[in-house]
Amino acid sequence: MENKDTPIYTILAALYDSLMGDVDYEAWADFIDEIIQTHHPNPIDVMELACGTGSLVLSLAELECYNLTGTDQSQAMVDIARKKSNKQDAGINFEVQNFLHLEMDATFDAIFSVFDSVNYLHNPEEILTMLENCWKVLNPWGILIFDFSTPKNSLEAENYLNNDKGSAGNLRYFRESKYDPEQKFHYNLFKIEEVEQDGKTVLERYKETHKQRIYTLDEMLSIVKESSYHLIAKYEDFDLIDADENSTRVTMVLQCRKQQ
Ligand SMILES: C[S@@+](CC[C@H](N)C(=O)[O-])C[C@H]1O[C@@H](n2cnc3c(N)ncnc32)[C@H](O)[C@@H]1O
Structure with missing residues (x-):
């Protein structure tokens, strides 16, 4: 999927x-x-x-x-x-x-x-x-x-934000975080799964790419x-x-x- x-x-x-x-x-x-x-x-x-x-x-x-x-x-x-x-x-x-x-x-x-x-x-x-x-x-x-x-914030945050994961209700996410110091863009990619009540069966997969310019x-x-x-x-x-x-x-x- x-x-x-x-x-x-x-x-x-x-x-x-x-x-x-x-x-x-x-x-x-x-x-x-x-x-x-x-x-x-x-x-x-x-x-x-x-x-x-x-x-x-x-x-x-x-x-x-x-x-x-x-x-x-x-x-x-x-x-x-x-x-x-x-x-x-x-x-x-x-x-x-x-x-x-x-x-x-x-x-x-x-x-x-x-x-x-x-x-x-x-x-x-x-x-x-x-x-x-x-x-x-x-x-x-x-x-x-x-x-x-x-x-400075992005350089510090990249480490603890990358591979962060969590859940709420029937949704769970996994985050990849990357800072590009040359272009000064910080990317957070969230892969999100919607799961059945059993917590195992994945009904849908989504992704949101968050791009921020760091000034x-x-x-x-x-x-x-x-x-x-x-x-x-x-x-x-x-x-x-x-x-x-x-x-x-x-x-x-x-x-x-x-x-x-
Ligand atoms: C990191 S969240 C911060 C939300 C809130 N201020 C808080 O402290 O929890 C960034 C927010 O910026 C909003 N946002 C991003 N671009 C926007 C735009 N062009 N106009 C209005 N809101 C925007 C997003 O929808 C999101 O809710």
């Missing part, structure tokens, strides 16, 4: 929360909240881009500080996020949106995107398109917060310089500490100083 090629975050969506079982989304939400409160005087409307299954925006909802929206290009991820939100009665508005083609009537005081989602943009032009799209839906003096992972801090700073934003901070990991070329994850904070 051949592995059916599926778009990213379709079949993997049902496995995603177990894949991220060790991630402390509450602490991450506290970090995003700290950034918003530090850099915006009166944040009310806040949107997460590429929210996945909504774990972070749901943790943020527990703080009861913001009107929250979560968006992601994957219908399967958004369906799971909505289900979790309804269960928690979190009152978050979820929409399927590709950040390369954002189409929204609402505007926001802060927009954020975490966990390497921006690394799915494969070149500076795509990042600039995402930045421009956010500019259109940010209120004057609104802030855009996004993180990205760096080559150095210098590269990202040059891209941001070409945009209309003001860079107001760049943080390392999960602290309000200035990032540098040795950082594995950088969280950028950009300000939209446009007229009303």
Whole structure:
């Protein structure tokens, strides 16, 4: 039986929360909240881009500080996020949106995107398109917060991500992870099997190839310089500490100083 090629975050969506079982989304939400409160005087409307299954925006909802929206290009991820939100009665508005083609009537005081989602943009032009799209839906003096992972992270992560495996429900996955330092692309190939209740008979095989462009801090700073934003901070990991070329994850904070 051949592995059916599926778009990213379709079949993997049902496995995603177990894949991220060790991630402390509450602490991450506290970090995003700290950034918003530090850099915006009166944040009310806040949107997460590429929210996945909504774990972070749901943790943020527990703080009861913001009107929250979560968006992601994957219908399967958004369906799971909505289900979790309804269960928690979190009152978050979820929409399927590709950040390369954002189409929204609402505007926001802060927009954020975490966990390497921006690394799915494969070149500076795509990042600039995402930045421009956010500019259109940010209120004057609104802030855009996004993180990205760096080559140092990929060099470290390649070893422990490669050959990773796991399961949830009737699905199990096997991951091959490879970083190409010359092209600065990180590939994660997920082979996924759907199995019968007996756990042995394989009903279907799928594969999702996740390709992420890994940016150095210098590269990202040059891209941001070409945009209309003001860079107001760049943080390392999960602290309000200035990032540098040795950082594995950088969280950028950009300000939209446009007229009303
Ligand atoms: C690593 S997951 C992170 C999800 C979530 N932010 C989290 O912390 O769990 C990357 C997410 O980026 C989304 N994504 C990738 N490309 C996108 C695009 N062009 N527009 C919107 N979402 C995108 C994927 O669907 C996926 O949900």
